[in-house]
Amino acid sequence: MTIPGFVLRNAFRNKRRLVLTVLSVALSLFLFTLLQTALRELTQPAQTEESALRIVVRHKVSLGNVLPVKHQARIERIPGVRTCMKLTWFGGIYKDPKDFFPQFAVDADKIADIFAEARFDPQEVADFQKDRAGCIVGIKTMERFGWKVGDRITLQGTIWPCNPELTIRGVYRGGIDETNLFFHHEYMDELCGKLGLCGTFWIRADNTDVIPSLIERIDATFANTDAETKTETERAFVLEFVSMIGNVKLLIGSICSVIVFTMILVTASTMSMAIRERSREIAILKAIGFDGWQIFGLLLAESFGLAMVGGFLGCFGAWFGTWALFQHVNITTISNGMFIKFEVTPHIVVSGLLIAIVLGLVSCIAPAWSSVRMSVVAGLKELD
Amino acid sequence: MTIPLRYNLRNLVVRWRLTLATMLGIALVVAVFIMIMALARGLKATYISTGDPRNLLVLRKGSTAESSSQITRNEVRLIRYLDGIARDDSGEPLASPEILVLINLDRRDRKGTANVLVRGIGPVGLRLRTKVRVIEGRMFQPGLRECVVSRKIAERFAHCRVGEQFRTGRTLWRVVGIFDAAKTAYESEIWVDADEARAAFKRNFYGSILIRPVEDSVTVATMIKRMEADKQLSIRVLPEVEYYKEQTKTATPIQWLGSVLAVVMSIGAAFSAMNTMYAAVSARTREIGTLRVLGFRRRHIYLSFLLESVILALLGGVLGCLLSLPLNGIATGTMSWTTFSEVAFEFRITPELLANGMAFALVMGGLGGLLPARLAASKPVLDALRSV
Numbered sequence: 001m002t003i004p005g006f007v008l009r010n011a012f013r014n015k016r017r018l019v020l021t022v023l024s025v026a027l028s029l030f031l032f033t034l035l036q037t038a039l040r041e042l043t044q045p046a047q048t049e050e051s052a053l054r055i056v057v058r059h060k061v062s063l064g065n066v067l068p069v070k071h072q073a074r075i076e077r078i079p080g081v082r083t084c085m086k087l088t089w090f091g092g093i094y095k096d097p098k099d100f101f102p103q104f105a106v107d108a109d110k111i112a113d114i115f116a117e118a119r120f121d122p123q124e125v126a127d128f129q130k131d132r133a134g135c136i137v138g139i140k141t142m143e144r145f146g147w148k149v150g151d152r153i154t155l156q157g158t159i160w161p162c163n164p165e166l167t168i169r170g171v172y173r174g175g176i177d178e179t180n181l182f183f184h185h186e187y188m189d190e191l192c193g194k195l196g197l198c199g200t201f202w203i204r205a206d207n208t209d210v211i212p213s214l215i216e217r218i219d220a221t222f223a224n225t226d227a228e229t230k231t232e233t234e235r236a237f238v239l240e241f242v243s244m245i246g247n248v249k250l251l252i253g254s255i256c257s258v259i260v261f262t263m264i265l266v267t268a269s270t271m272s273m274a275i276r277e278r279s280r281e282i283a284i285l286k287a288i289g290f291d292g293w294q295i296f297g298l299l300l301a302e303s304f305g306l307a308m309v310g311g312f313l314g315c316f317g318a319w320f321g322t323w324a325l326f327q328h329v330n331i332t333t334i335s336n337g338m339f340i341k342f343e344v345t346p347h348i349v350v351s352g353l354l355i356a357i358v359l360g361l362v363s364c365i366a367p368a369w370s371s372v373r374m375s376v377v378a379g380l381k382e383l384d
Numbered sequence: 385m386t387i388p389l390r391y392n393l394r395n396l397v398v399r400w401r402l403t404l405a406t407m408l409g410i411a412l413v414v415a416v417f418i419m420i421m422a423l424a425r426g427l428k429a430t431y432i433s434t435g436d437p438r439n440l441l442v443l444r445k446g447s448t449a450e451s452s453s454q455i456t457r458n459e460v461r462l463i464r465y466l467d468g469i470a471r472d473d474s475g476e477p478l479a480s481p482e483i484l485v486l487i488n489l490d491r492r493d494r495k496g497t498a499n500v501l502v503r504g505i506g507p508v509g510l511r512l513r514t515k516v517r518v519i520e521g522r523m524f525q526p527g528l529r530e531c532v533v534s535r536k537i538a539e540r541f542a543h544c545r546v547g548e549q550f551r552t553g554r555t556l557w558r559v560v561g562i563f564d565a566a567k568t569a570y571e572s573e574i575w576v577d578a579d580e581a582r583a584a585f586k587r588n589f590y591g592s593i594l595i596r597p598v599e600d601s602v603t604v605a606t607m608i609k610r611m612e613a614d615k616q617l618s619i620r621v622l623p624e625v626e627y628y629k630e631q632t633k634t635a636t637p638i639q640w641l642g643s644v645l646a647v648v649m650s651i652g653a654a655f656s657a658m659n660t661m662y663a664a665v666s667a668r669t670r671e672i673g674t675l676r677v678l679g680f681r682r683r684h685i686y687l688s689f690l691l692e693s694v695i696l697a698l699l700g701g702v703l704g705c706l707l708s709l710p711l712n713g714i715a716t717g718t719m720s721w722t723t724f725s726e727v728a729f730e731f732r733i734t735p736e737l738l739a740n741g742m743a744f745a746l747v748m749g750g751l752g753g754l755l756p757a758r759l760a761a762s763k764p765v766l767d768a769l770r771s772v
Contacts, residue, residue, distance in 0.1 A: 017659055024655040031648050061553045062499050064451060064486025064724065065585065097448065159452035161444070226586065228553060230488075243496050244719035244726055251423075255645065258416055262409045262649075266656040269405035273663050 007301045021270040025310025028263035033318035036348045039252045050117040056237040057201040060228040066197040080210035085110040088199035092155030101141045103181040105188040124170025134169035138178035162191035272367035283379025292372040299368040304360035311356025319344045392692040406660040407700040413649045414704025414741045420642030426732035427635040434568035435624035442593040445618045451484040451723045454589045470598045478596040480506035487552045490542040499725040502574045504581030521546040521561030531576040532561035536728040555584040572728045657752025665760040673768030682761040689757035697749025701742045
């Protein structure tokens with residue numbers, strides 16, 4: 001009999017126990033993978049080459065305060081600013097408050113330049129720009145409500161006192177978030193009575209080097225005015241939102257460590273059961289000439305294999321499971337807009353597998369060590 | 385005649401290593417479940433305890449949040465002197481025109497900033513909220529740029545102690561008092577004079593009006609109907625408690641997280657209980673045979689093993705509850721999706737929640753013990769006796 005064959009035989013000596021242990025390791029790592037994915041999605045907003053060029057200007061008091069539109073002309077004159085676009089959170093209701101999706105009033109002629117990583121159809125963008133009551137919608141929201149280009153929808157304003165009636169002129173795909181709806185800022189201004197206000201300005205800088213000085217220049221321009229600004233990179237802007245959800249890192253981190261700890265506990269107790277019932281055999285192996293380290297290696301291989309099978313099942317199960325699930329349901333809808341992609345990355349899978357490796361090593365050390373050290377005579381005397 | 389409980393207990397003690405590992409596994413699952421549910425519970429309790437059942441909140445028609453609603457000064461004038469609004473001893477209507485402004489403040493530990501709500505209240509605003517008391521310093525004086533902050537805000541944000549000042553925009557606000565809001569949502573707010581707030585934040589309108597109808601004049605429902613039907617007003621009127629109850633939906637994602645985690649983790653823990661019980665059955669095969677010879681029936685054996693598994697899980701459950709208890713009352717915060725501001729709340733572990741945790745443990749023990757117990761009960765007597 002070969003050595004791997006021997007290890008395999010031993011592993012399958014109690015099939016029920018093996019299956020139960022592998023499944024509990026798999027379940028734990030499945031959860032671990034999902035939690036890490038959630039954590040990543042919440043704390044590390046996707047960063048692309050394009051998004052690194054974007055900076056956001058908001059009112060210094062808070063996002064809840066609006067800025068005068070006349071700031072725009074002054075920002076555009078600052079060197080290093082390629083495009084400056086008004087972007088205002090509309091927050092309207094489509095049919096029912098449950099049908100929530102983000103809506104923004106924007107400068108129609110600048111949207112494709114600001115959100116350059118999204119894929120727009122040039123013809124549709126032109127149609128959108130021509131129609132003052134037009135809008136352009138992310139593919140996920142289009143699919144969610146079964147909309148087609150040309151459909152008409154009405155939004156009921158909750159923050160702004162108007163109910164825009166919009167015609168869908170185009171669809172965009174890709175980019176940071178495929179659920180947004182963009183419509184003309186001028187149309188909103190007109191409906192609300194030309195308030196001359198907007199929520200934020202989104203700027204595309206010429207290059208990343210100018211960003212730090214640009215941020216300083218913009219805030220300095222409006223210092224000591226009625227509406228002072230706070231300018232920050234898109235990443236900082238998004239992270240501020242995340243920090244308000246609470247200490248997600250601590251919560252998910254502590255849950256993950258509990259899961260890993262429990263998993264080690266379960267696997268270690270399985271391995272100790274498996275090794276202790278074999279004390280006699282180990283004594284016999286020693287008697288016929290295997291030395292302690294060789295036996296230790298055999299036991300290690302067994303627990304390592306067990307942990308890795310569980311690890312593969314769990315991590316790839318989560319990977320494949322989320323992929324298969326998202327073929328049928330929209331993660332943004334079921335999580336109420338909290339998650340947009342929920343993408344299990346190779347990085348997370350690898351860290352799950354690394355934990356499985358550690359698990360395989362740690363869980364057998366104590367019982368294997370004690371049975372390796374046991375004398376042959378004591379081992380042979382053991383009953384079960 | 386059933387097998388005495390002591391037999392199971394002593395068996396658990398004899399195999400103490402395995403017992404302990406399984407128990408700990410179950411305990412941790414129960415603790416995680418209770419922890420997350422306590423989070424959701426605390427958040428919900430904050431909103432449910434906010435508001436006075438006697439008060440009505442007036443918002444702009446179509447508005448869902450106070451912070452984005454607008455009530456004109458003319459509307460305020462009309463509403464204040466409507467019939468059916470209670471008056472205090474000096475004849476002043478119990479109606480507080482208010483404005484809610486989101487501001488960005490530095491956290492005390494210098495770890496970034498968070499959004500906080502500043503509420504401008506009318507002269508009777510405090511009287512309409514009996515749960516709120518000033519516990520340190522004094523109330524702000526109308527006409528001055530003074531504010532009172534909640535205790536939680538004073539603890540969590542910089543420059544918010546009595547005597548200190550913080551700046552928003554071009555206004556300096558002096559903190560003159562700290563109030564206690566009895567764990568309601570007001571615990572996350574800063575209160576100032578409504579007219580000062582309008583001037584400082586350049587708002588030409590109010591956000592909402594909180595009113596108290598006369599208790600016996602008309603029923604509240606007809607009062608609401610009458611106000612909303614008024615052609616001069618474009619408003620939405622709802623009981624204050626209802627407005628806050630609506631916001632408990634902030635806790636929904638946490639509850640989801642808790643339930644999903646609990647279910648998946650408990651399956652894992654049930655597997656480990658099953659493993660332990662299978663090991664117990666195979667180690668005691670001879671004992672099972674002996675018990676059968678002594679006259680115990682199959683169902684006694686079955687019950688005995690099932691009971692052992694349940695005891696094991698319940699011990700784990702108790703340990704889990706004990707592990708989670710220190711969390712009770714710990715303060716934390718999250719973002720409200722209605723106002724986009726931080727709402728402070730506490731982990732709240734209730735007896736009901738602990739009972740839920742124990743029920744969870746019971747289910748894990750039951751599921752884990754079912755199959756091993758059946759195996760034990762089905763062993764033929766002679767084979768069992770013969771096994772080593």
